[in-house]
Amino acid sequence: MHKFLKSLVPVALLAVAAAAGAQGFPVKDKVITLVVPFAAGGPTDRVARDLAEAMRKPMGGGTIVVDNAAGAGGSIGANKVAKAPADGYTLLVHHIGMATMPTLVRNIPFKVESDFEYVGLVNDVPMTLISRPSLAANNYKELVSWIGANKGKVNLANAGVGSASHLCGMLFQSAPKEDMTTVPYKGTGPAMTDLIAGQVDIMCDQTTNTTAQIEGKKVKAFAVSSPKRLTTPALKDLPTLDEAGLKGFNVSIFHGLYAPKGTPPAVIAKLNDALKVALKDPEFIKKQEGLGAVVVNDKRMEPAEHKRFVAAEIAKWSPVIKAAGVYVD
Ligand code: ASP
Numbered sequence: 001m002h003k004f005l006k007s008l009v010p011v012a013l014l015a016v017a018a019a020a021g022a023q024g025f026p027v028k029d030k031v032i033t034l035v036v037p038f039a040a041g042g043p044t045d046r047v048a049r050d051l052a053e054a055m056r057k058p059m060g061g062g063t064i065v066v067d068n069a070a071g072a073g074g075s076i077g078a079n080k081v082a083k084a085p086a087d088g089y090t091l092l093v094h095h096i097g098m099a100t101m102p103t104l105v106r107n108i109p110f111k112v113e114s115d116f117e118y119v120g121l122v123n124d125v126p127m128t129l130i131s132r133p134s135l136a137a138n139n140y141k142e143l144v145s146w147i148g149a150n151k152g153k154v155n156l157a158n159a160g161v162g163s164a165s166h167l168c169g170m171l172f173q174s175a176p177k178e179d180m181t182t183v184p185y186k187g188t189g190p191a192m193t194d195l196i197a198g199q200v201d202i203m204c205d206q207t208t209n210t211t212a213q214i215e216g217k218k219v220k221a222f223a224v225s226s227p228k229r230l231t232t233p234a235l236k237d238l239p240t241l242d243e244a245g246l247k248g249f250n251v252s253i254f255h256g257l258y259a260p261k262g263t264p265p266a267v268i269a270k271l272n273d274a275l276k277v278a279l280k281d282p283e284f285i286k287k288q289e290g291l292g293a294v295v296v297n298d299k300r301m302e303p304a305e306h307k308r309f310v311a312a313e314i315a316k317w318s319p320v321i322k323a324a325g326v327y328v329d
Helices: 003-021 043-056 072-082 097-104 140-149 164-173 188-196 207-215 265-280 282-290 303-324
Strands: 032-036 064-068 090-094 116-131 155-158 181-184 202-206 220-224 252-260
Touching: 032 043, 032 072, 043 064, 043 090, 043 116, 043 207, 043 252, 043 265, 043 282, 072 090, 072 097, 072 252, 090 116, 097 164, 097 303, 116 140, 116 164, 116 207, 116 265, 116 303, 140 220, 155 164, 155 188, 164 181, 164 202, 164 303, 188 202, 188 207, 202 207, 207 220, 252 265, 252 303, 265 282
Parallel strands: 032 064, 032 090, 155 181, 155 202
Antiparallel strands: 090 252, 116 202, 116 220, 116 252
């Protein structure tokens, strides 16, 4: 065989193998599972359920279920998907934890950058600083004074080390410079139930989980984590944390879709096509925007850009986390 043709054979075989891997994907009666690494009823669960609904039709109308594999700040669910068969039927919806876990948790049993195929980014979500309804403070300044007056007694709920609420709470804590007792939950869904009931004092959580509770006056709200005020009616009067005194505070939580490493490129392309249909779906956009989230409408909806973005977020948060000196083994 000619030398040039010979060198082409393995490439051609690879292409055939990739196409074969996607043949018939998804098989109509085979269930697709979206693993959510946090408890039901929280912000990641919410985006995953809305996404499952919006991706169902472009995926051929089969069943897409959500599996809440919660615990360890999101690393249990992520590990489950990293070790799942690379066939496109087990996927992960995860958030900024993909960028913070590698620095926050020293011994995570998977590698964010090499154990997954990146399908595309889904949304960006600001956070809100909230408290139990009975807490004796009505604005950020009063909250800081209250924390100072209750030294050693204040507790801060989060969804575990590596979660968004952990990151935001950790950055917030550095301002009043008071050590608060952290109360970890399997997700901010159950943490919210305890906050409303007055069992815990403070939490920093995504607007997708807090907007309705703020609107219904079930919790008190003090500030938003974005650099600009939000336009969502229930949140538009809240100051930014930067305005409130935490200069430069800017935490935005992204969610993305991932598959196990080795999932055939044609399967990833099919998932990405369905994701892009979902990201343009007016119903999906309306639901997400109503909760203060911004549906991705830029090149980060492409797998390569999604991967580049997460790598940039790892580089951005790693020095911040190291400077705060918080690690878990
Ligand atoms: N995303 C988590 C959840 O869905 C919350 C967090 O990361 O703070 O519960």
